[in-house]
Amino acid sequence: MPELDPLIHAPARLQVVTTLSAVSEAEFATLRAALEVSDSVLSKHISALADAGYVRSRKGVQAGRRTTWIALTSTGRKALREHVAALRQLIDVVD
Amino acid sequence: MESNPLQNSDEARSELAVADQARQRLAAGLRLPTSLLPALAAAVTIQVGTAAYGIAAQTVAGLAVALAGVAVFLGTAAITLHQFRRMNGVRVDGLGSQILLGTGTIATSAYVGALGVATWAAFESHSWLVAAAAVIGGVGYAFATLRWWHAYRRDPAAHAGGASPQVLAALAVLACVGLVALVVAG
Numbered sequence: 673m674p675e676l677d678p679l680i681h682a683p684a685r686l687q688v689v690t691t692l693s694a695v696s697e698a699e700f701a702t703l704r705a706a707l708e709v710s711d712s713v714l715s716k717h718i719s720a721l722a723d724a725g726y727v728r729s730r731k732g733v734q735a736g737r738r739t740t741w742i743a744l745t746s747t748g749r750k751a752l753r754e755h756v757a758a759l760r761q762l763i764d765v766v767d
Numbered sequence: 768m769e770s771n772p773l774q775n776s777d778e779a780r781s782e783l784a785v786a787d788q789a790r791q792r793l794a795a796g797l798r799l800p801t802s803l804l805p806a807l808a809a810a811v812t813i814q815v816g817t818a819a820y821g822i823a824a825q826t827v828a829g830l831a832v833a834l835a836g837v838a839v840f841l842g843t844a845a846i847t848l849h850q851f852r853r854m855n856g857v858r859v860d861g862l863g864s865q866i867l868l869g870t871g872t873i874a875t876s877a878y879v880g881a882l883g884v885a886t887w888a889a890f891e892s893h894s895w896l897v898a899a900a901a902v903i904g905g906v907g908y909a910f911a912t913l914r915w916w917h918a919y920r921r922d923p924a925a926h927a928g929g930a931s932p933q934v935l936a937a938l939a940v941l942a943c944v945g946l947v948a949l950v951v952a953g
Contacts, residue, residue, distance in 0.1 A: 683782050690786035694794050694923035695857040696931075702856030705791035741858075759779040 674757040678735070679724050681755070688717050689726060689752045692744040700729075700740040718742060726751055794923040797857065799916060800850040804909045807866060810843035812905030815881050819897050834943065841867075841939050864929030865915045866917035867939065869908060874915075877907025 676748030681687050684707075691706050692698060698706075704714045721727040732741045745754070813834040823832025844866050852858050864870050869878050881904020888896035919926040930938070 681783060686782055686786045690924075691789045691793050694790045694927055696860040696929075697858040698793070699856035699866060702793070706796065707789055722837040739856075757784055757785065762779045763776050764784075765776070 674754045674761065676758045676762075677755040679720070679726065680751060684713070685717050685721065686752075686755070688714070689744060689748055690756075692727065692742065693749065693752060697741050697743040702741060703742060705726065710730075721748065744750050790923060793857070796922055797855045797859075797920075800847055800854060802850070803847045804913060806843050806847055807912060808905040808909035810905070811878065811881075811908040812842045812901045814840040815878070815885050815904045816897055816901035817888040818882060819901070821887035822886050830947065834947070837943055858932075859919070859927055860929035860931055861915070861919060861926045862929070863932065863935055865912050867935050868930065869911065869928070871911055871915060874908050874911035877904050877911060880904065881907070 680689050687707055688703070691703060700711075700718075701715065704711060707714065718727060718729060722729060724747075725745055727742055728745055729740050729742045732739055804928035817836025819837075821829040821831075821836070823829070824832070844863075848863055848866065851862065864873070869875055881900045885897045885904070887895075888900060892944045915926065
């Protein structure tokens with residue numbers, strides 16, 4: 673039976689990993705715009721997720737300026753899958 | 768204190784909905800470069816036409832023409848994928864695979880069918896049929912990419928994955944080596 677993942681149980685973290693699942697890699701600014709959060713809030717979540725191995729980030733250049741690219745790792749993808757399954761199970765139990 | 772399961776269920780539903788909305792917001796904001804589909808159709812047309820000519824010619828000049836066609840296709844694919852990444856601030860490996868490998872029944876059928884007909888026509892010296900088959904293959908390939916794009920927009924998580932840029936580059940090199948080997952052996 674899948675269990676809720678405490679690291680991505682917070683709605684903001686779940687949004688970060690869910691959004692990243694739509695792409696192979698996203699620029700920090702693109703991700704921030706999609707999530708409608710501030711730089712500092714997103715940085716904090718990315719750091720926590722990177723520490724757990726759920727995302728990885730790398731420095732790059734986009735249109736001549738330095739940027740950070742973020743990607744969901746296979747560990748993060750698996751964690752998201754299991755967490756979503758646990759949430760759906762919770763919904764199904766009540767329905 | 769034990770939490771209310773109904774409240775948990777509502778929270779779970781709400782969390783999933785908000786997360787899905789964020790993902791859809793990102794996918795909905797992505798745009799294909801306007802030149803991508805016409806450029807892809809033209810590049811595949813050139814590649815199919817030159818490959819058919821090269822295979823039928825069985826000469827060093829034919830091989831050079833076929834390789835030039837591959838180079839045009841790979842160059843076009845690399846430029847359009849770079850434009851997509853620069854425009855949108857994201858990389859989608861599924862799109863790269865769709866463009867470079869023609870994954871999917873329509874793209875594969877369009878490409879293989881066009882190459883088969885064009886090659887036969889080149890052996891029979893029917894230049895007009897080589898051109899017609901190449902154009903149909905190019906348009907079909909671009910149409911398949913457009914269909915993939917619509918599918919991706921509907922369900923981005925299911926279609927985002929694909930071969931990585933490194934794997935695609937390795938396959939491109941292998942394709943060139945294979946083509947050279949085929950013509951040299953022939």
